[in-house]
Amino acid sequence: MDNQDNQSLKKNHLPLFLLLLSKILLFSQHVSSETDSISMSQQLPEGKTLVSQGGSFEFGFFSPGSSENRYLGIWYHNIPVRTAVWVANRANPVKEKSSMLHINNEGNLDLVNQNGSVIWSAKSTKKAQSPILQLLESGNLVLRDETDQDPEQFLWQSFDYPCDTLLPGMKLGWDLKTGLERRVTAWKNGDDPSPGDFSWGISILGVPQVMMWKGSDEFYRGGPWIGIGFSGAPELKTNPLFEFKFVSNNDEVYYTFNLTNKSMISRVVMNQTLLTRQRYIWIQDAKSWRLYASVPRDNCDSYSLCGPNSNCIIADSPVCQCLTGFEPKSQQSWDMMDWTQGCILTDKLSCNDTSKDGFMKFSGLKYPDTSHSWVNQSMNLNQCRDECLKNCSCKAYANSDVRGEGSGCLMWFSELQDIRQFSGGGGQDVYIRMKSSAIGRRGHNMNLAVILISLASVIVVSLVLYFIGKRIISLRAKNTEKKLLVEKHDDEGDKEDLELPIFDLATIVKATGDFSFSNKLGEGGFGTVYMGTLADGQEIAVKRLSRSSGQGLNEFKNEVILIAKLQHRNLVKLLGCCIQGDEKMLVYEYMPNKSLDSIIFDHAKSKVLDWSKRFNIICGVARGLLYLHQDSRLRIIHRDLKASNVLLDSELSPKISDFGMAKTCGGDQTEGNTNRVVGTYGYMAPEYAIHGLFSVKSDVFSYGVLLLEIVSGKKNRGFSQSKNYINLIGHAWILWKENRPLELIDPCMENSCDLSEALRCIHISLLCVQQNPEDRPTMSNVVVMLGSEGPLPQPKEPAFLTEKYSFEVDSSSKQISSSTNEISVTMLEPR
Ligand SMILES: *[C@@H]1O[C@H](CO)[C@@H](O)[C@H](O)[C@H]1NC(C)=O
Ligand SMILES: *[C@@H]1O[C@H](CO)[C@@H](O)[C@H](O)[C@H]1NC(C)=O
Ligand SMILES: *[C@@H]1O[C@H](CO)[C@@H](O)[C@H](O)[C@H]1NC(C)=O
Ligand SMILES: *[C@@H]1O[C@H](CO)[C@@H](O)[C@H](O)[C@H]1NC(C)=O
Ligand SMILES: *[C@@H]1O[C@H](CO)[C@@H](O)[C@H](O)[C@H]1NC(C)=O
Ligand SMILES: *[C@@H]1O[C@H](CO)[C@@H](O)[C@H](O)[C@H]1NC(C)=O
Ligand SMILES: *[C@@H]1O[C@H](CO)[C@@H](O)[C@H](O)[C@H]1NC(C)=O
Numbered sequence: 001m002d003n004q005d006n007q008s009l010k011k012n013h014l015p016l017f018l019l020l021l022s023k024i025l026l027f028s029q030h031v032s033s034e035t036d037s038i039s040m041s042q043q044l045p046e047g048k049t050l051v052s053q054g055g056s057f058e059f060g061f062f063s064p065g066s067s068e069n070r071y072l073g074i075w076y077h078n079i080p081v082r083t084a085v086w087v088a089n090r091a092n093p094v095k096e097k098s099s100m101l102h103i104n105n106e107g108n109l110d111l112v113n114q115n116g117s118v119i120w121s122a123k124s125t126k127k128a129q130s131p132i133l134q135l136l137e138s139g140n141l142v143l144r145d146e147t148d149q150d151p152e153q154f155l156w157q158s159f160d161y162p163c164d165t166l167l168p169g170m171k172l173g174w175d176l177k178t179g180l181e182r183r184v185t186a187w188k189n190g191d192d193p194s195p196g197d198f199s200w201g202i203s204i205l206g207v208p209q210v211m212m213w214k215g216s217d218e219f220y221r222g223g224p225w226i227g228i229g230f231s232g233a234p235e236l237k238t239n240p241l242f243e244f245k246f247v248s249n250n251d252e253v254y255y256t257f258n259l260t261n262k263s264m265i266s267r268v269v270m271n272q273t274l275l276t277r278q279r280y281i282w283i284q285d286a287k288s289w290r291l292y293a294s295v296p297r298d299n300c301d302s303y304s305l306c307g308p309n310s311n312c313i314i315a316d317s318p319v320c321q322c323l324t325g326f327e328p329k330s331q332q333s334w335d336m337m338d339w340t341q342g343c344i345l346t347d348k349l350s351c352n353d354t355s356k357d358g359f360m361k362f363s364g365l366k367y368p369d370t371s372h373s374w375v376n377q378s379m380n381l382n383q384c385r386d387e388c389l390k391n392c393s394c395k396a397y398a399n400s401d402v403r404g405e406g407s408g409c410l411m412w413f414s415e416l417q418d419i420r421q422f423s424g425g426g427g428q429d430v431y432i433r434m435k436s437s438a439i440g441r442r443g444h445n446m447n448l449a450v451i452l453i454s455l456a457s458v459i460v461v462s463l464v465l466y467f468i469g470k471r472i473i474s475l476r477a478k479n480t481e482k483k484l485l486v487e488k489h490d491d492e493g494d495k496e497d498l499e500l501p502i503f504d505l506a507t508i509v510k511a512t513g514d515f516s517f518s519n520k521l522g523e524g525g526f527g528t529v530y531m532g533t534l535a536d537g538q539e540i541a542v543k544r545l546s547r548s549s550g551q552g553l554n555e556f557k558n559e560v561i562l563i564a565k566l567q568h569r570n571l572v573k574l575l576g577c578c579i580q581g582d583e584k585m586l587v588y589e590y591m592p593n594k595s596l597d598s599i600i601f602d603h604a605k606s607k608v609l610d611w612s613k614r615f616n617i618i619c620g621v622a623r624g625l626l627y628l629h630q631d632s633r634l635r636i637i638h639r640d641l642k643a644s645n646v647l648l649d650s651e652l653s654p655k656i657s658d659f660g661m662a663k664t665c666g667g668d669q670t671e672g673n674t675n676r677v678v679g680t681y682g683y684m685a686p687e688y689a690i691h692g693l694f695s696v697k698s699d700v701f702s703y704g705v706l707l708l709e710i711v712s713g714k715k716n717r718g719f720s721q722s723k724n725y726i727n728l729i730g731h732a733w734i735l736w737k738e739n740r741p742l743e744l745i746d747p748c749m750e751n752s753c754d755l756s757e758a759l760r761c762i763h764i765s766l767l768c769v770q771q772n773p774e775d776r777p778t779m780s781n782v783v784v785m786l787g788s789e790g791p792l793p794q795p796k797e798p799a800f801l802t803e804k805y806s807f808e809v810d811s812s813s814k815q816i817s818s819s820t821n822e823i824s825v826t827m828l829e830p831r
Pocket of ligand 1: 113114115117
């Protein structure tokens with residue numbers, strides 16, 4: 001404990017300290033300012049405080065909120081926002097500013113008012129020679145013998161009597177030897193620290209589980225410890241900010257957490273007004289607390305919302321569903337959305353004849369309430385099953401520890417309460433008892449379902465093939481009857497015709513004011529983009545290919561063919577094209593909010609994009625890219641994903657643009673080699689920038705860079721403020737290693753930011769920018785990771801931590817066309 005350090009420090013200053021002490025004793029019985037302890041002969045009156053050795057916490061009298069009442073409490077000393085973390089006399093305020101605290105002759109702590117009545121007191125476990133009261137750097141106020149620093153020997157400590165806050169190092173739970181329960185209880189409200197009826201602790205009924213109560217009723221159940229965390233609390237997962245552990249043995253049962261970087265400030269608090277438990281993190285730059293996570297998260301977290309034997313699925317409507325093999329106990333109440341009676345087995349268990357009973361496996365569940373459960377850590381799943389089958393009251397079993405292959409045995413001996421479904425890698429497997437015939441029938445039904453689905457898909461596929469067979473994609477033009485036929489040779493050498501609306505040059509000239517400078521939107525790799533308005537008022541974006549570009553025509557055809565076929569809400573839509581003489585143009589839907597880079601990198605505008613909008617963009621771009629990589633009929637690698645190629649529609653939803661450089665791969669070809677490297681420095685994967693090797697994983701790299709840029713509001717390239725050429729990736733990696741990744745988050749998102757979500761995005765982005773393409777996730781992995789709460793692999797050191805590489809590459813490149821403020825490399829000969 002920090003205590004140790006304090007003491008050694010103190011020792012060094014002992015003579016000085018004694019001198020001071022004697023001085024104080026001579027003149028008054030009060031404490032001097034800036035001390036962390038008082039001894040038996042001293043007192044702590046109004047106006048005096050104790051400050052912990054390192055200056056983290058302060059202890060003294062205060063009035064909470066708008067209350068005039070005086071309380072003795074502990075708050076953070078080193079932050080400007082008064083935040084109380086502990087209150088001594090929470091239920092017994094003093095009215096006058098004339099009370100004081102002292103250690104009485106018995107060695108107990110007494111808070112005494114002016115009349116000498118004891119308002120509050122703390123009993124010492126035993127009588128000590130020379131007791132002192134000390135405020136430790138951890139925020140723990142301890143009564144101990146002056147000569148004994150062993151935490152085990154503390155005579156009393158505030159950490160044993162939590163109020164509404166759990167601090168790092170505090171234990172939530174039970175000392176089984178003394179019967180002491182450490183439970184966190186909310187304040188009644190912001191002005192009144194007296195105990196509300198909303199609390200958080202560990203239930204030791206049956207198999208221990210984390211629980212929140214409203215009065216004596218269960219409110220939210222975090223569930224039993226399953227080795228990696230608690231079954232019902234997937235939000236509590238390995239993260240770079242804090243560590244946590246759960247200890248359960250014959251002596252004690254508790255949960256505790258620890259900050260990985262001691263310079264961080266974080267607390268968990270119960271709030272009666274909101275009925276939530278919140279984890280806050282202090283953000284130094286913003287001088288404010290930010291919410292990291294809060295529970296309950298949704299309706300399915302309400303304790304046993306759906307009654308026994310049913311499953312709460314938040315995405316379903318209604319959210320309550322009987323578990324497979326079960327039916328509503330009362331169909332009538334169930335239909336009225338009164339789920340309290342829950343569900344019962346459709347087929348009664350035979351029980352007498354165990355050979356007729358079996359277990360059905362359910363996945364992705366929160367373990368049911370373990371109040372009537374039993375655990376044996378040394379049994380395996382098969383032994384668990386056999387043991388459960390033997391006793392008819394055993395309703396279900398599961399692994400008690402899900403790490404690795406899973407181990408241990410957890411059995412339920414009551415109706416299954418408070419189950420919910422987790423999606424995307426959260427939740428566990430539970431084996432639920434039912435009649436073997438019911439399991440068989442379900443299998444049969446499933447087979448039937450599979451057959452039906454197969455039949456349906458065969459029909460759908462045939463229809464699709466029929467239409468594809470006709471090889472016609474027809475897009476009706478509003479403005480013209482003319483159609484462009486573009487021939488495209490498939491890899492098999494087949495011919496493919498595409499119909500695409502074609503615009504007159506005159507129409508385009510009129511729409512864009514003859515390509516006036518004021519209508520210019522920007523410049524891409526192969527040309528300039530203009531905004532235009534058609535005669536009917538429709539706004540369009542016109543990409544005019546530069547005539548000088550030698551590759552122009554091919555690129556153009558490539559883009560036309562590709563985009564015409566691609567339909568996804570996160571891809572920009574091609575309306576038509578225009579070819580006349582030397583002029584080649586693409587006509588897109590117009591995006592009123594322009595490109596992402598024009599907003600996120602602009603200090604004033606970036607405030608428009610709060611966290612939920614940014615997260616929406618992050619997810620949208622991921623889905624668009626996934627569609628290009630996997631879901632579209634062609635496998636397309638974008639090769640130039642960057643912030644300026646992500647356009648925003650009127651709702652600020654993202655649309656990926658600029659497929660001119662995209663490369664198609666036939667069939668399942670996922671990699672290619674090119675002697676023409678196209679792309680943008682800062683976004684290019686190392687194997688692509690250096691060797692010209694591209695794959696879906698090089699797009700993933702670019703996506704990772706984009707993700708970092710969206711979270712931080714800073715550009716990867718041109719990031720370095722110093723001479724060391726560190727880019728955004730390098731900066732992110734350093735912060736990640738030092739356990740301070742929150743500093744990466746764009747400060748302008750101050751209060752909108754869901755820190756745990758942003759942190760997950762940073763984590764994912766670091767996985768995307770790994771040096772080795774095989775270490776990077778696929779876009780479908782990314783989409784799953786963004787949408788779930790399951791654990792993520794630890795990133796290794798990413799590629800391209802500095803900007804130096806690009807200078808080396810520059811020297812060998814043949815041609816660099818400089819456009820806008822980025823450099824698009826259009827030609828680069830690999831070595
Ligand atoms: C102290 O005693 C006086 C006289 O008995 C009484 O009026 C007053 O309310 C008491 N104050 C407190 C804080 O108990
Ligand atoms: C609970 O949260 C509300 C809303 O954020 C806040 O006003 C109130 O002060 C909080 N209660 C406590 C005891 O901090
Ligand atoms: C807290 O930190 C200490 C030392 O830094 C470590 O020994 C301990 O295991 C940590 N506790 C938790 C819960 O991670
Ligand atoms: C168990 O067996 C007895 C007699 O063999 C029978 O009467 C009873 O109904 C059976 N119970 C169940 C639950 O099947
Ligand atoms: C747990 O299971 C093992 C193996 O079946 C057994 O030897 C042991 O006695 C069990 N422990 C308890 C506490 O029941
Ligand atoms: C079945 O389990 C319950 C709960 O553990 C226990 O009370 C009961 O004695 C067991 N019955 C048998 C036959 O072992
Ligand atoms: C903790 O964070 C501070 C800055 O907030 C940093 O200077 C320090 O290196 C970090 N410590 C560790 C161990 O990462």
